[in-house]
Every structure is written in structure tokens, then in C-alpha cells.
Amino acid sequence: MDSSLQVSMNTQELRRPTDDGPEEDTSADEEDEEPKVCHVCGDQATGYHFNALTCEGCKGFFRRAMKRPASFSCPFRGNCVITKSNRRQCQACRLKKCQSIGMLKELIMSDEELEQRRHILKQKRKRAEPLVLSPQQEGAVQELLQAQRSTFDVSFVDFKKFRPIDRNLAPMHEYGQMLLDPSPAFSSPQEEALFQFSSPSNCDERPDATDASSRVFITLPHIADLTTYMIQQIISFAKLISYFRELSMEDQISLLKGAMFEVCQIRFNMLFNDETGVWECGALSYCMDDAARAGFQRHLLDPLMKFHYTLRKLRLDDTEYVLMQAISLFSPDRPGVTDQGTIDRHQEMVALMLKTYIESKRMSTDKRLLFPKIVACLTELRSMNEEYTKQVLEIQDIQPDVSPLILEVVSKDP
Incomplete structure (x- = not known):
């Protein structure tokens, strides 16, 4: 051959x-x-x-x-x-x-x-094959977006009859004052400066830092009113979701109580300016000093501030934000939840919608990293939940200006 x-x-x-x-x-x-x-x-x-x-x-x-x-x-x-x-x-x-x-x-x-x-x-x-949202998923996303738009007053035009905010006294610890030995963990000098606090020695020199019983949390009345307003909107948001309404009243309450702090922070992140470190709520604006003046302590505010910078830098759109809220809301392991199987299926459904939405709508080459980053932010936020509850109750013991609705949310009773 x-x-x-x-x-x-x-x-x-x-x-x-x-x-x-x-x-x-x-x-x-x-x-x-x-x-x-x-x-x-x-x-x-x-x-x-x-x-x-x-x-x-x-x-x-x-x-x-x-x-x-x-x-x-x-x-x-x-x-x-x-x-x-x-x-x-x-x-x-x-x-x-x-x-x-x-x-x-x-x-x-x-x-x-x-x-x-x-x-x-x-x-x-x-x-x-390119991933696309199914008609059923599109319908569920639109329902969530409509619920969000109907219940989130991003300009705070309806936030009225609140007690005025008092910033006359410096907080126990300041966001915005550069330390002499700044931490290298931040991506920009601006972020680094906004995140640092005054030194412990300076804090000790303040007359209201020596005795906890003599502290006056001057912004607490306003922050309590603001938080109450946000809680009312989040309750309305959840009740507009059809598969939330199908749950028993006991499970609805357990999910809302468990997720309230997290959903509130996700919504606030939509208003966060990571250039200035300020939350821009229409004509109102807030900085982390306001939370410090309300009595919240650094071991909550430190990781919370970092969370807001991290999440905001992901540049999520409204759909991604609202799906993130829904994932937090439908957490089957909240205390008091009984129908864990159904709630777990709802959370899985929403998570899949978020993954598919990112895959189909995002054009960047690193879009596959976005969903894990969102999950990491949710995990980080979840880790602060218990500390927030603890600090709210401690603040109320010192200065009883926390609203009954906030106390109901943070209470451990079903």
C-alpha cells in the first residue's frame, strides 16, 4: 500500500x-x-x-x-x-x-x-446556550420590582412628623477623622478616611464616655423614627409578594422579624454614596456618626460600614437589589419558622432568578463572580443581625426612645 x-x-x-x-x-x-x-x-x-x-x-x-x-x-x-x-x-x-x-x-x-x-x-x-429568564421568572421579577417601587420611598417625601435630628454633640466615636496609623485594607484614601475613628484616648477624654448611665443618645429619637418608617415599608413590600402571602401568618411574622435588619440595610445601600460615605435620602442625609450618636457601638458599625462599601461597589441595579432582598426574606432557618421546605424552595427559586438575570443581562466578563459576591454580602449581613438586636435592647435600657415596632421586630418571642 x-x-x-x-x-x-x-x-x-x-x-x-x-x-x-x-x-x-x-x-x-x-x-x-x-x-x-x-x-x-x-x-x-x-x-x-x-x-x-x-x-x-x-x-x-x-x-x-x-x-x-x-x-x-x-x-x-x-x-x-x-x-x-x-x-x-x-x-x-x-x-x-x-x-x-x-x-x-x-x-x-x-x-x-x-x-x-x-x-x-x-x-x-x-x-x-445563553441563559434567559423564563416567562414565569420574568413575571416573578416584575412582581418584586413593582412591590419595591410601591413601598420604597427613595426620596423620603412621605417621611414626615419625625422628631428632628440633633447633631450638636460629637459621637462617642467618629467616622471621618483619619487615624495616624490608617488601616491599609481599603481601596481608596477617601474610603479609608471615612472609615476610621478617633483614637481610644480621645474617646476617653469625652465627659459622656465615663459612665454609660449618663450617656445621652441625641440622634436616637430621629433614628428610631427613621427605622420605624423603613420597617413599615418593608412589611408592605413583603405583603405584596404573592408567594409570601401564601405562607401562614406565623411564618410571615418569623421571616419579617428575622430579615428586617438585613432588608433595611440592603435598601439603605441603594442610597449610599461611596464617594462621600453619606446616605442620601432625598432632602435628608445621614452618616455613620448619626448611628454612633444614637448609641450603636463600633463592633456593629465597623463591619456595617464595610458592608455598605463592599456592596455598593458591585453596582447592582434595581432588579439585583430586590432579588437580594427576597433571598434574605425567604430564609428557611429563621427562628420560629415552621414550613421550612416551602420557604427553602422559594429562596432557591429567587436565587436561581438572580443567577439567571445576571447571566443574561450583565455584559462584563467577570459577571460569573457577581452572584457569589452578593451571597458573601448576604452572609456578612446575616452575621451582624444578632449584634444589632443586642445593641438595640441595650440602648432601650439606657434611653427608652426605641419605638414599640422596633422592639417587636427585635424581640425573640414568636
Whole structure:
């Protein structure tokens, strides 16, 4: 045999696909544009099948004949000429032709192997297809967005009859004063400056820092009114979600109490200016000093401030923010929850919507990292929940200006 022909045949042998339909076959010679014909019947060949260049029809015939052996007999003399038009008339001669051109039974995959191969191919095609929200998911997202827009007063025009905020006294610890040994953990000098506090020695010099019982939390009345306003809106938000309303009243209350601090902070993050470290609430504005003046302590405010910078830098849109709130709301492990299975399914559904939304709407190359980053922010926020409850109760013991609604939310009673 000519050596160049042998090399060509060996190359084609390496390129032969396994037995799994035309989408897995290779053409006989990609460099030769001449149409190839089946070596059995002369029909158009689709590639190499079981060691020979054949059409789909003869490929399937050989597979069936080998998997379910039958005693074929030629009604004529055993030397029928097989063509495209008559290939069904004599199975015996067609099978003999298949074998004569080199088709091998050993290359046929078992049913189990075929099923496994099809499953792998299906998964590959699924991963290659662009993700899009289904009509049902689109409807659920629109419901959440409408609930958000109906219940989140981003300009705070309806926030009225509140007790005025008093900033006459400096807080126990200040956000905005640079330390001499600033931490290198921040991404910009502005963020670093806004995040630092005055030194402990300076705090000790304040006359109201020596005796906890003598502290006056001057911004507490206003912050309590602001928090109460936010809580009322979040309750209204939850009640506009159809699959929240389907839960028992006990589970609705447990979910709201468990998620209130987290959802409130997610909403506040939408108003956070990470250039100035200020929450811009329409005509009102707040800094972390205001929370410090209300009696909240550094071991809550430190991680909370960092959370707001981290989340804001993700540049989420309204849909991503509202889905993040829904994931927090439908947490099946909140204290007092009874129907954990249903709530877990709701949370999984919302998480999948968020992943699909990011995949289908975001154009950046690192979009696959966004969902894990959002989950990390939710986890970080969850870790502050208990400390927030503890500090609210401590503040109320010192200065009873916390509203009954806030106390109801942070109470451990079901």
C-alpha cells in the first residue's frame, strides 16, 4: 500500500466519531469540497461510521443488524447491487456490503454508553446556550420590582412628623477623622478616611464616655423614627409578594422579624454614596456618626460600614437589589419558622432568578463572580443581625426612645 495513502487512512481513523448520530460525525475530508458518497449504497455520506464512510441510513441499518442479529437471506443469488433506491429490498446483501467495506461491530456503543454520551452532549449544549429568564421568572421579577417601587420611598417625601435630628454633640466615636496609623485594607484614601475613628484616648477624654448611665443618645429619637418608617415599608413590600402571602401568618411574622435588619440595610445601600460615605435620602442625609450618636457601638458599625462599601461597589441595579432582598426574606432557618421546605424552595427559586438575570443581562466578563459576591454580602449581613438586636435592647435600657415596632421586630418571642 502506498505510504501516503496509509497515512491518510490512519488520520481518518483517528477522526472517526463514536456512534451517536450525525451531529457527532466528522466529514470524510474537510479539505476536499467534493461531495462524499456512502460506500454501501451511494447516497450522500455524513462521515465515518464504524470504520467506514457511510450515509445515516446505512449507519443505522448496520447498528440495528449487529445489535439484534437476525438471519438474513437473499431472495436472489446473493450478489445484489445495493443502491440508494433499493437498499431496503435485500438486507442480506446490504449487510454483506457493510462488512465488506470494513464496518466493525466492535465500534458500536452499547445502549448504556449511548445514553451516557447523549446526556453529556445535552449538558454541553445546555451550558453553551445563553441563559434567559423564563416567562414565569420574568413575571416573578416584575412582581418584586413593582412591590419595591410601591413601598420604597427613595426620596423620603412621605417621611414626615419625625422628631428632628440633633447633631450638636460629637459621637462617642467618629467616622471621618483619619487615624495616624490608617488601616491599609481599603481601596481608596477617601474610603479609608471615612472609615476610621478617633483614637481610644480621645474617646476617653469625652465627659459622656465615663459612665454609660449618663450617656445621652441625641440622634436616637430621629433614628428610631427613621427605622420605624423603613420597617413599615418593608412589611408592605413583603405583603405584596404573592408567594409570601401564601405562607401562614406565623411564618410571615418569623421571616419579617428575622430579615428586617438585613432588608433595611440592603435598601439603605441603594442610597449610599461611596464617594462621600453619606446616605442620601432625598432632602435628608445621614452618616455613620448619626448611628454612633444614637448609641450603636463600633463592633456593629465597623463591619456595617464595610458592608455598605463592599456592596455598593458591585453596582447592582434595581432588579439585583430586590432579588437580594427576597433571598434574605425567604430564609428557611429563621427562628420560629415552621414550613421550612416551602420557604427553602422559594429562596432557591429567587436565587436561581438572580443567577439567571445576571447571566443574561450583565455584559462584563467577570459577571460569573457577581452572584457569589452578593451571597458573601448576604452572609456578612446575616452575621451582624444578632449584634444589632443586642445593641438595640441595650440602648432601650439606657434611653427608652426605641419605638414599640422596633422592639417587636427585635424581640425573640414568636
